[in-house]
């Protein structure tokens with residue numbers, strides 16, 4: 001670690017950059033806040049150079065979305081590798097890179113100070129999407145590394161890159177990946193592995209743990225400064241609120257965003273794996289991809305993280321765990337409440353809508369996944385949904401395929417009474433009579449749709465149920481190939497996951513149940 005000093009100055013290479021690097025980096029939100037208030041939210045810190053970095057992947061479409069040109073990524077890959085590998089600073093910038101301090105609850109227990117142990121904030125870009133923070137993940141140790149090497153192995157970097165883009169493709173709020181820079185530098189995990197740096201971006205990387213940190217230390221000035229700035233920048237709709245109302249409003253808004261996010265995760269079978277409070281985004285993003293997994297078979301109690309022996313973060317626990325985490329956030333906000341006698345009750349009230357918000361949104365998503373008109377629900381829809389999910393769970397049916405195959409590939413009009421389920425659906429079930437019983441009820445319900453709704457039912461099924469998700473074994477295939485220098489699997493997978501609702505017939509094999517070896521894949525916190 002070489003804090004306070006930069007190893008290289010790109011200026012001396014005398015390269016005139018065009019494209020992405022022409023855009024100045026601005027000081028990031030937390031560092032600016034620290035600068036203005038004199039409070040230590042971040043520490044200046046430089047990356048540790050990587051041996052022979054090269055750009056393995058670059059996300060042109062993200063730059064396009066931001067309205068930034070990418071000519072330098074094409075014409076100067078060596079410079080891009082040096083900058084996004086952490087070897088040299090962003091050209092012509094006076095902004096220093098930083099790591100931020102946070103704390104948190106891990107596996108339900110207070111874990112004390114954590115912080116950006118392997119994430120380095122370069123600064124912010126001003127884009128068509130507004131301010132976007134740019135971080136390097138795996139660029140070497142920081143003051144918060146707690147003995148760790150600050151690196152990320154290629155395997156986990158590929159998983160982070162693919163999954164953040166896959167979540168975006170599914171329409172789920174997430175941090176994004178801009179680039180993956182690989183290097184022959186090795187680090188030891190269970191075995192020696194090569195490392196990589198993912199450039200990840202988000203409007204904000206603030207976590208519940210940032211608030212918890214200053215509350216735990218009784219630093220109410222820092223807590224107040226952080227919360228006020230958070231509201232002004234990321235929750236402007238609350239900026240008119242003052243005093244307790246502002247705190248309560250903030251907690252309610254975070255709870256609302258979290259409830260929506262949890263509903264989205266559950267609806268696509270996404271299991272995060274490490275929902276510690278330091279991995280919970282204050283602005284409702286999916287954050288920190290580690291031992292995550294998309295369900296293959298629908299097993300509600302599935303635990304994807306092998307370090308999670310107690311199943312705290314099992315798939316079906318996630319909405320409840322998010323609620324637990326929101327309570328930890330509420331406790332951290334409590335010291336800011338003026339009216340202490342009523343504070344607990346008011347904060348509790350801000351959280352109270354969470355279970356209903358979650359279940360309403362989840363039901364809405366599942367209703368549309370069944371191709372039913374969400375605006376025109378029927379009282380018996382809840383039973384229809386519950387019985388469908390129970391059917392999948394009882395038989396361990398593949399989650400993604402079951403939903404997608406409600407309609408056959410080219411089927412657009414809703415099935416009529418006495419139509420059988422599509423063959424692709426039936427073949428997923430062992431107990432066909434149970435499927436047929438549920439199917440008969442489903443068809444009956446479909447007949448209640450208006451005629452135009454019935455005629456477009458198949459389109460709705462295909463538009464709400466992805467054909468492709470980042471199954472573990474697909475990520476593994478991409479990793480194995482990339483580890484031997486072949487990025488073609490990664491690139492094809494990324495293309496498919498960018499638009500996962502489309503057919504991509506060439507890649508039909510990626511929309512089938514996993515091979516037997518996938519069951520032996522083991523994911524833990526170590527990455």
Ligand code: AMP
Pocket residue numbers: 114115116117118119141144145146147148149150151152274278279288290525527
């Ligand atoms: P995670 O489980 O990845 O969310 O990480 C928990 C904490 O450990 C965070 O503060 C990380 O920044 C830190 N951390 C994880 N891996 C490393 C590493 N290889 N080196 C340093 N810090 C790490």
Ligand code: MG
Pocket residue numbers: 278279288
């Ligand atoms: Mg983390």
